[in-house]
Amino acid sequence: MREWRYDPIQKRWIIISTTRQQRPVAWQPGEEVPTPQVDCPFCEGREGETPPEVFAFRTGGPNEPGWRVRVVPNKFAALQIEGELERRGRGMYDRIRGIGAHEVIIESPDHECCLSDQTDAHISLVLSAYRQRLRDLMSDTRFRYVLVFKNHGREAGMSLSHPHSQVIAMPVTPRTVAIELQSARDHYARKERCIFCDILDQELEEMQRVVELDDDYATLCPYASRFPYEMALLPRRHMADFATLTDNQLSSLARHLKRVLQRMKHGLGAPAYNLILHTAPNTSGTQGRRDYWVTLGEDWHWHIEIFPRLTRVAGFEWGSGFYINPQPPEEAAARLRAIEV
Ligand SMILES: [Zn+2]
Numbered sequence: 001m002r003e004w005r006y007d008p009i010q011k012r013w014i015i016i017s018t019t020r021q022q023r024p025v026a027w028q029p030g031e032e033v034p035t036p037q038v039d040c041p042f043c044e045g046r047e048g049e050t051p052p053e054v055f056a057f058r059t060g061g062p063n064e065p066g067w068r069v070r071v072v073p074n075k076f077a078a079l080q081i082e083g084e085l086e087r088r089g090r091g092m093y094d095r096i097r098g099i100g101a102h103e104v105i106i107e108s109p110d111h112e113c114c115l116s117d118q119t120d121a122h123i124s125l126v127l128s129a130y131r132q133r134l135r136d137l138m139s140d141t142r143f144r145y146v147l148v149f150k151n152h153g154r155e156a157g158m159s160l161s162h163p164h165s166q167v168i169a170m171p172v173t174p175r176t177v178a179i180e181l182q183s184a185r186d187h188y189a190r191k192e193r194c195i196f197c198d199i200l201d202q203e204l205e206e207m208q209r210v211v212e213l214d215d216d217y218a219t220l221c222p223y224a225s226r227f228p229y230e231m232a233l234l235p236r237r238h239m240a241d242f243a244t245l246t247d248n249q250l251s252s253l254a255r256h257l258k259r260v261l262q263r264m265k266h267g268l269g270a271p272a273y274n275l276i277l278h279t280a281p282n283t284s285g286t287q288g289r290r291d292y293w294v295t296l297g298e299d300w301h302w303h304i305e306i307f308p309r310l311t312r313v314a315g316f317e318w319g320s321g322f323y324i325n326p327q328p329p330e331e332a333a334a335r336l337r338a339i340e341v
C-alpha cells in the first residue's frame with residue numbers, strides 16, 4: 001500500500017507506505033557496526049542486486065562494474081513511479097495514489113569513503129548527478145517538487161552505510177518548502193528584491209555567522225538556527241534553480257561544500273548529519289496556476305541546508321513546533337570558522 005493522505009487540520013500530506021517495512025535495517029539499536037562491505041548491494045561488483053540504473057558516470061556497459069557515481073531506483077521505494085495521480089476526496093479525507101520517484105544516488109564504488117573525504121572532482125560528479133536527476137524528473141509534469149537529500153550516519157536515519165544520497169520526486173510541494181516559497185514571494189512583492197539575497201547582503205556585512213566564504217558561495221549559521229551548528233549554503237549570485245548550474249559553478253560548489261563538510265567533520269567529531277537541497281519547484285505541470293510562479297526566477301534562491309545531529313527533538317518541539325537551541329549561531333559559526341581545513 002502506497003498513498004498520500006492529507007491532514008486537514010495540520011494542512012500537510014503524509015505518505016503511508018508499507019513497502020518500507022521490508023527494507024533491510026543495517027543498524028539495529030545498540031549495534032555499533034555498520035553494514036559490512038560483504039553484504040552491501042551498493043558496492044562495485046554487486047550491481048545485479050539493485051534495480052537497473054537510471055543514470056551513471058561510468059565506463060563500460062550499464063549495470064556492470066566500472067562506474068564512479070550510480071543512480072538506481074530505491075528497491076524499497078516509499079512511492080511508485082508508474083500510474084496516474086487519481087486525486088480523490090471522501091468526506092473529510094483527501095488522498096492521492098502513492099505516486100513519486102524515489103531514487104538512490106550511490107556516491108562512489110568505495111564503501112568506506114564518505115562524501116567529505118572524496119576529491120573535489122568526485123564531489124563535483126555527485127553534484128552533477130543531482131543536477132541530472134533534477135533536470136530529468138522536473139520534465140515529468142506529475143511532479144511538483146523534487147527533493148534531493150542525504151542522511152549520513154545512523155542518527156540521521158541512514159539505513160545502509162555505503163555513502164549515498166536520495167532523490168524523491170513528489171506530486172505535492174513539501175510544507176517546509178511551501179512556507180519558504182511564500183515568504184520569498186511576499187518579500188519580492190513588497191520590495192522587488194530576493195529575500196535570500198537581502199539576508200546574504202546583511203550577513204556578509206556583519207560577518208558574525210559566516211562559516212565559509214569564497215567568490216561564488218557562502219555558508220552561514222542562520223540567525224534563527226533551530227539546532228547547534230545548523231548551516232545554510234547559498235550561491236552569492238542570485239540563482240533560482242539548481243538544475244541550471246554550469247559545470248564551472250558545480251566544480252566551485254564541490255570545493256566549497258568539501259570545506260564545509262571537513263569543518264563539520266573535524267570540528268564536531270564526525271557527527272551524523274542531514275543535507276537537504278531546496279531548489280526551485282517544478283512549474284511544468286501547473287497549468288491554471290501560472291500567475292502563481294510569475295516571479296519565481298527573481299524571488300527564489302536555491303540553497304542547501306545542513307543539520308548535524310547533535311541534539312534530539314523531543315516533546316516540546318513536537319508539541320509546539322518551537323526549538324530550543326543551546327548554541328548561539330554566532331558562537332557556532334566562530335567555532336567552525338576556526339577549524340583548520
Ligand atoms: Zn558498499
Ligand SMILES: [Zn+2]
Nearest residue numbers: 194197238301
Ligand atoms: Zn537571491
